[in-house]
Amino acid sequence: MIVRGRWVVKNYREVVEDGAVLVEDGRIVAVGPYEEVVREAGRGHDVVGDRNKLVMPGIVNSHTHISMTLLRGYADDLLLQEWLEKHIWPYERLMKPSDYELGALLGVAESLASGVTNVCTMYHYHPERSEATALLKTGMRGTVGIAIFSWDREGTLKNFVDAVRRFHGREGRIRIASSPHAPYTVDPELWRESETLRREYEERYGDGGPIILATHLAEDWREPEMVRERFGVEVPDGSIVKYLDGLGVIHEEFLGAHGIHLNDLDIEILARRGAKIAHNPVANMKLGMGYADTPRLLEAGITVGLGTDGPASNNTLDMVETMKFAALINKPLKRDPRVTPARTVFRMATEYGAKCLGYEDLGVIEEGYRADLVVVDMDRPHLTPVYDVYSHIVYAMRSSDVYATIVDGRILYEDGEYTTIDIDDVMDRVRKRSMELYEEVRGG
Ligand SMILES: [Zn+2]
Structure with a gap:
């Protein structure tokens, strides 16, 4: 999988412009300019993200x-x-x-x-x-x-x-x-x-x-x-x-x-x-x-x-x-x-x-690290213009700007959809169960 962004924020001080992250078997195998990563990857890779996105560590x-x-x-x-x-x-x-x-x-x-x-x-x-x-x-x-x-x-x-x-x-x-x-x-x-x-x-x-x-x-x-x-x-x-x-x-x-x-x-x-x-x-x-x-x-x-x-x-x-x-x-x-x-x-x-949490190979985008990544949609009024991506991530971004969330190289959330959770069912069950417990605790 290739995860692409206009900005790939590797860590607190390094950003690759028009960059990409190559992920294989849950690990980051390459990070760099998009064209280079594509060349290295060869054919047959799915691409997540595009030129309007920002990629950062989970x-x-x-x-x-x-x-x-x-x-x-x-x-x-x-x-x-x-x-x-x-x-x-x-x-x-x-x-x-x-x-x-x-x-x-x-x-x-x-x-x-x-x-x-x-x-x-x-x-x-x-x-x-x-x-x-x-x-x-x-x-x-x-x-x-x-x-x-x-x-x-x-x-x-x-x-x-x-x-x-x-x-x-x-x-x-x-x-x-x-x-x-x-x-x-x-x-x-x-x-x-x-x-x-x-x-x-x-x-x-x-x-x-x-x-x-x-x-x-x-x-x-x-x-x-x-x-x-x-x-x-x-x-x-x-x-x-x-x-x-x-x-x-x-x-x-x-x-x-x-x-x-x-x-x-x-x-x-x-x-x-x-x-x-x-x-x-x-x-x-x-x-x-x-x-x-x-x-x-x-x-x-x-x-x-x-x-x-x-x-x-x-x-x-x-x-x-x-x-x-x-x-x-x-x-x-x-x-x-x-x-x-x-x-x-x-x-x-x-x-x-x-x-x-005791992880040595997590928290930055680096070769060999675990592929926990977030893709942020930067095509938003409140994220325009961009001078400093760190400023936007901390002061201007909202959690609803998250486009995709990847854990161990697996997409768990993308464009509003979950790949492993039946969200409507979970919310229904929570609504029902919370009311039952509420009645019970008030009655007792
Ligand atoms: Zn606590």
Whole structure:
């Protein structure tokens, strides 16, 4: 397959004009000027895209909960803990495994239509129906975090083991992550136990890629206090990262979502250990939690990816919108428009996102890399004229400008059509099921 564009954006600083990408067996085998790539390819290649398109690496949503599309718009404008404990968790207790998969199917569809090729998601798990089965069925790439909680330590640890055995490394697209939910829902002993298990299974199943630890970190400024109250342990120097580091869980394969309330010591430890942060500007604003100081994290040398968080706290999975928010959010408070420039944000959404998920061969358009690509239609009023493609991708593009989404060299979405999802059926089922659950949760 040849993927063609007026611009082929290889990475945050290289653009090939009138370029093309040659894809074979799910890998990028050549990238360069269109004529050259066509010559190299020889005959018999399908061409996706044309001279009005832009080709870029697939967008990585480095923190979300795709099954939660079912809860989109169900409870808004509430304080985080009240939102979780009084609204989200009671609803989730009524959900069946088939709902995990159904919500995830809709989440995949929404993601693909906005140029997302890879998600790091986290949810409850069932062997037969889960986010992993939805990803497997649809051809999308994803790292599926298996949520681990103190209130069901045996059950959730068992889920993790089962998920690794069944799904880790499947089709080269699916990976499992260990996901202790947050410092305040997982006791110190369970952090240690889950980490021992993660390392053991990474050793055994590492051929399928790293098994990262994906969790929530410093979303709430009261985390040190909650840990103290709930588990009766001290958080040294008021540093939630130092506390977790003492449990042996801060390392290169640690991905913490949010990273809002971090002090100097927290940042210093994260940087020293090579840990990663997923920045979720839209959800953070919606829940009024503050937001990550991304310029400071990046300056400290921490890899920062971008995420939407779940569709119950965003309320979409729109990573194009997220790029714009990520670029804007730090400028006013710092009174400096130079922070988080477009190229940096583009890099966070692609290359850094892939790095957050432990991929070495993803996130840029380069020979030998996995062919996760997005084709954008540039023939639009709001994308005219073009001086700087990075500026357009971050500040002017809308997710509806995505023309095609390709994962592992396979077209999953093109010109409004899905190739692996019966979207009308999925939306019908979601409408019906969400109303049933809504009645049930209100009645109970
Ligand atoms: Zn989250």
